[in-house]
Amino acid sequence: MKVRFIANPTAGGVNRVGELTESIRRVLGAEAGFFEVKVTTEKGGAGTFAREAVLEGYDVVVACGGDGTINEVATALVGTSVALAIVPLGSGNGLALSLGIPLEIDGAVAKLKEPHRRLKMDVGKVCGRHFFSTAGFGFDALLAKKYNEGSLSARVRGILPYIPIAIKEFYRYSPEEVEIVIGNRHIEVTPFILTVANVPRFGGNAIIAPDAKPDDGLLDLVIVPEVGLKKSYQLTNKLMKGQIDSFKGYQCIRAEEIEIRRETSAMVHADGEPFDWQGSIHIRVLRSALNVLI
Template sequence: MLIFAGVLLFLPERCMSGPKKKILFIVNPVSGVHHSRKAVLAGLAADTLDPERFEWEIVFSESAEHVKELSRAAAEAGTNIIAAVGGDGTVNQVVKGMHGSNSVLALIPAGSGNGLAHHLGIPSDIGESLALINKMNVKPVDTVSINDDLFVSIAGVGFDALVAKKFARSGRRGFLSYFRIVTNEYNYYRPRKYKLMIDGQLYHREALFVSFANTNQFGYNTIISPSAQIDDGLVDVCIVKKVPLIYAPHVVGLLLTRKIDASDYVEVIKAREVSLTRKKNKVVNLDGEPVKLGKALHVRVNPLSLSMIVP
């Protein structure tokens, strides 16, 4: 509706809405176990998205690096919405490509653990997650830099990183494969010593693993830091001691019931900036994927640096 010379003019909704928003769906064809979901994406997008407001394209990646390249090219071309179709690793690469741009991230969960989607309450049903794009509820969220790399959900060293490396090499996705690796490796893994500088305060700890949580979980609704928020400008440093096997079922129960921070084996410290030094192993778990970064790590929160469609 416009007022011209004192007269009300009613214009069609499409004329008022401006140009259509462009969406690029980047599909990781090998992530997770939900390949059937990806196969129906095109049909569901046509059935769900509003063609008066959006136009879209679906592309399939060939590798993790290709995901990042596709995302970067789309952001540079001014694509309004870049949708990651996959798991946390796919999201990680998409965000690396678009970080610092004006593009908005959408998430269509189709990975194994889908930790970011679970944290934000994004439905696993593809039709329902596509419907969120129509609503365009956009929220600024934090990302976290770690050395010259970046993560969105969670990063970790120690046993956490070992499991990520074994999981990536196994060729099998899904919770059962993940759980099998944890149970096979746990008894033989020796805790490591870490030196941490957390917002200027020095800590020395011996731990099974240390995680940096921007969201509350690893995936599979396994909650490592129940109070973690993705928009508070803080990362939760989760220092986890090795639990004797006799107590392991109790601790697993706490993980699954959002009460792990009540355990004597878990210490959580909220921080804006962290430096960590370790003597062995350069592998880091970055959003579920193993990456070599070096023995010294510098972690820094990038507050509200990513715009994302959420419920």
């Protein structure tokens, strides 16, 4: 088996490449096959290494990092026979947690030597970009933007930087009315959270779509209505306990294709990577488009 590990040295705020390399030697040293480690030095580097691996005939590419690194690597593998494996080194690790992949390096690396299941995973596509966990168009998209811009998040990873950002931006955020089109169905809402999920988790313990499945051929559209300060605490509590579907006004609609229409430009995130978009937003599922070792 020919395997390429692609490691992001800044994932999770700590360089764990040495620990990863030692784990590969220790756990896979006696295994038949070719294993190499590529370390990214710039944004987009993980995707470049993954595309090269496809062209060079690798069997498995292992994304070693957070959800951003995984997105880069997995995007290069969509529609190919090359399988994705994951060593979660990020702060949220939403996809790894949703797929039941161990968070410990040794445990994740050992998946390559154990009898493993190859999941034919669905992939989401929004505005021409792939996403594997979630895409967001409401308050979560704004948080993703501010998190990526923040000086604190550059020094401290995890949920901690989100807390002051969320408190500050909550008072500034003004939800906008949107029209959601699913087939012949038209829904007009003014959502606080508007998220399309392929798996249950944002990251960590934050579960946005408890019943989402990565291989059912459907995406879960989650709508949470506008909330006041008191309700926002209740919402956060339910989100972190996996009970958000019991929050008053919560809606989840499953669909293969979704269109979001709005009057103004939108902030969007795909797996936590934010970008601006002008015009209607089109989201669709690519069925069984990615092979994942779990």
